[in-house]
Amino acid sequence: MAVAEFIPSSSLNKRTSLYSSQLSYVSTQISHQRRLSVRSLPRTNYSSQICCSVTSKEAQAPTVVQADDPKKKNECYGVFCLTYDLKAEEETGSWKKMISVAVSGAAGMIANHLLFKIASGEVFGPDQPIALRLLGSERSLQALEGVAMELEDSLYPLLREVNIGTDPYEVFQDAEWALLIGAKPRGPGMERAGLLDINGQIYAAQGKALNAVASPNVKVIVVGNPCNTNALICLKNAPNIPAKNFHALTRLDENRAKCQVPDFLNAKINGLSVKEVIKDTKWLEEEFTEKVQKRGGALIQKWGRSSAASTAVSIVDAIRSLVTPTPEGDWFSTGVYTNGNPYGIAEDIVFSMPCRSKGDGDYELVKEVIFDDYLRSRIKKxxxxxxxxxxxxxxLTGEGIAVCDLPGDTMLPGEM
Ligand SMILES: NC(=O)C1=CN([C@@H]2O[C@H](COP(=O)(O)OP(=O)(O)OC[C@H]3O[C@@H](n4cnc5c(N)ncnc54)[C@H](O)[C@@H]3O)[C@@H](O)[C@H]2O)C=CC1
Ligand SMILES: O=C([O-])CC(=O)C(=O)O
Structure with missing residues (x-):
């Protein structure tokens, strides 16, 4: 195995430019350990290329790239990066082409659960190699390095590359999926309009960055709250990406409803409609609905922070629903851009809809969901x-001057 050499950052393209020299050293040591331990696994034809980069505005020192194949020097930009001939082995020869998954808020609580699921193959499948591109805030950059180290230590075969950075124009480069989690939580005394503005600015900026540098068919899942409106802001700032590709994560509420009692109007218990089994309509309409609505807040009271693990699980479910065919007769909830919906919901907003997918990343709306007056009134609200x-x-959406007349009961889950 050739000895790693240092390549001055100026000789590489912009994405590779930065690393503090101390971290570069630490990362080099760690990469070596990984290289040695990976080599001890029963894999053949292994030719690793290791390089280190952090994309942020405080660019500095060197990038490490193994010198044995000069042609490959510029191909690897990860904090760690493993490249070898995927076609050369029986197992990896059947793998799909690597996909690039960007995650914002990657040093946060939700991402800390999610990233390991993605890297393990649980989300995109056991034959789908992954490059992770992790976006953090300036404040979280060091924690992000820790996340990258833990990912590396986990030895996931499918995880080929990890990039970290704080500039969305660098981190979102060529992303095929963008999971946008990073946002500011609402603090005590903060007006809802203030939160909308602060997080809206983040999602406007990230929409512009996706528009400029991501894959033109990137699929975007907005998690940061208020997720429906953040998703709307994001897509309005990304006119080159189909609006249909943007989702707001509403799947956690579906999962929470299922863990109580499923959607009582449309769901079945042992083949019978819920209302045939549970006759107490008052309980269904008042207690059950409120329980789901307030589940997030109840959890914040117990934990002192919002749901992270179950949110990560619901992101996994949301993605899997788009990349695997929906079983016959079933559907899933996701917040999508309203543009010709069959339910008379206002157009040009992001609203949770019943959807089905063929498993190609796209979806279609389910048209035969039953409504009653109760459901109609809740949806109207x-x-x-x-x-x-x-x-x-x-x-933030390019539609003129903002007027904030938020209804008093627009609630975030923590507010009860
Ligand atoms: N849609 C849903 O069902 C749910 C949404 N959420 C929301 O998800 C968001 C994240 O939650 P957690 O991971 O628990 O929060 P967290 O506070 O643990 O992590 C958020 C991370 O985002 C980073 N960040 C802040 N601004 C950023 C920016 N401009 N670019 C990149 N990163 C940035 C922070 O440094 C922090 O590391 C919150 O807005 C929360 O309200 C939480 C639970 C459920
Ligand atoms: O507001 C939050 O951070 C939590 C949240 O969305 C939920 O638990 O449903």
Whole structure:
């Protein structure tokens, strides 16, 4: 195995430019350990290339690239990066082409659960190699390095490359999936309009970055709250990406409903409709609905922070629902851009809809969901709240001057 050599950052392209020399050293040692331990696994034809880069504005020192194949020097930009001939082995020869998955808020609680699921193959499948591109804030950069180290230590065969950085224009480069988790939590005394503005600015900037550098068909899942309106802001700032590709993560609520009692109007218990089994409509309409609505807040009271593990699971479910065919007769919930929906929901907002997928990353709306007056009234309430939020972020969607007349009961889960 050739000895790693240092290549001055100026000789590489912009993405590879930065690393503090001390971290570069630490990472080099760790990469060596990985290289040695990986080599001891029963893999053949292994030719690793290791390089280190952090993309942030405080660029510095060298990048390490193994010198045995000069042609490959510029191909690897990861904090760690393993490249070898995937076609050369029986197992890896059947793997798909590597995909690039960007995650923002990658040093946060939700990402700390999610990233390891993605790297393990649980999300995109056991034959799908992954490059992770992790976006953090300036404050979280060091923690992000820790995340990358833990990913490396986990020896996931499918995880080929990890990049970290704080500039979305660098981190989102060529991303095929963008899981946008990073956001500021609402603090005590902060007005909802203030939170909408702060997080809206983040999602406007990230939408612009995706528009400029991501894969033109990138699929985007917005998790940071308020996720529907953040998703709307994001897609309005990314006019070159189909609006249909943007989702707001509403799957956690579906999962929470299922863990209580499923959607009582459309779901079945042992083949019978829920209302045939549970006759107590008052309980279904009042207690059950409220329980799901307030589940997030109840958890914040217990944990002192919002749901992280179950949110990560629901992101996994949301992605898997798009990359695997939906079973016959089933559907899943995801917040999507309303553009010709069959339910009379206001157009031009992001609203949770029943969807099905053929497993190609795309979806279609399910048209035969049953509504009653109760459901219609609850949906109208959500619609009014989202329309009010939309007016409040008009300055971020390019639709003029914002007017914030948020209804009093627009609640975040922590507010009870
Ligand atoms: N849609 C849903 O069902 C749920 C949404 N959430 C929301 O998800 C978000 C993240 O939650 P956690 O991971 O628990 O929070 P966290 O506070 O643990 O992590 C957030 C991370 O985002 C980073 N960050 C902040 N601004 C950023 C930016 N501009 N670019 C990149 N990274 C940035 C922070 O440094 C932090 O590391 C919150 O907005 C929370 O309200 C939480 C639970 C459920
Ligand atoms: O507001 C939060 O951070 C938590 C949240 O969305 C939920 O638990 O549903």
């Amino acid at each position: 959500s619609e009014d709240e989202l329309l009010a939020e939309k007016r409040c972020v008009a300055h």
